[in-house]
Amino acid sequence: MAKEFKGRVVAPGSAAAEALVSHGGFNTLASYQMALMFGDKQVKCGDQNNGDLYKKPMIGKALCLPETIGSTTGGMVLYTACAMGKQPACMLFSKPIDSLAASGAILAANWTDAKMPVIDNLGEEFLNYVKDGMKITVIPDGTVTVE
Template sequence: MATQTFQGRPVVPGAIDGEATVSSKPLNPTASYGENIFGGNTTSAPCTDPDNEELLGVDMAGIILCTPQTVGSSMGGGAFMLVADLDLAPKAILFSGHIDAVGAAGILMADIWQEKPIVCVDLLGEDFQAAVKTGSKISVTEDGTVTVG
């Protein structure tokens, strides 16, 4: 695959490199972190959302998650804060669309209040979502530039 570069909006800036974990479906943080929120798991972050077959069972700790957006309940922001506090949050979340207010609140509070940043870039576009595949090499810069490949 040829290298492709996308420009997004840095919500929580940061420079990271790694491999993508991709969900073509929106992420539901509350459903995805059910084992952490309700089950007391403090050692891993397996996705527990039965509606997201691409992520179900995947340990989301330390991954670079690529997804269109987040959906779900008002607990979504708290889910991000909880897994950040447990050091089990994704290393980064890259959105092809807009980040929602609840997800943004949790990601920003994890950064500001807990000093546990989750690098976050949104508005990367549909072409980004189509180009990135699980296992793709990803590079993110502080200005929201994301290179795939």
């Protein structure tokens, strides 16, 4: 049965992808650094401190997260992943997005050809409901359907 959640649109767009869920904070630099530096085509998560995502391919997935954490380079890492075509299908946050991650998503939406909608404020119920492998659909008004 499908369930809908409504959030705030940070970077607009539509997406349909398989969910990849982290219940811990997403360290953007640690997660992407190895894949971006060494050309990992699957863009496996390199953050060994994130047991939910470590070594799992992130490219083309609907990343379902509470929040981003870590380095002040996070926004630039997101922008770079998009510029290289190695971004997730979308990023979905249960909590408000931080300004650094938001800046990277907004820059990527405006300065690259990447399509990576970003929705925040989806709520704790969203993160408790969604599981790896579920089908996620994002529409431009910030509605996220999980099935």
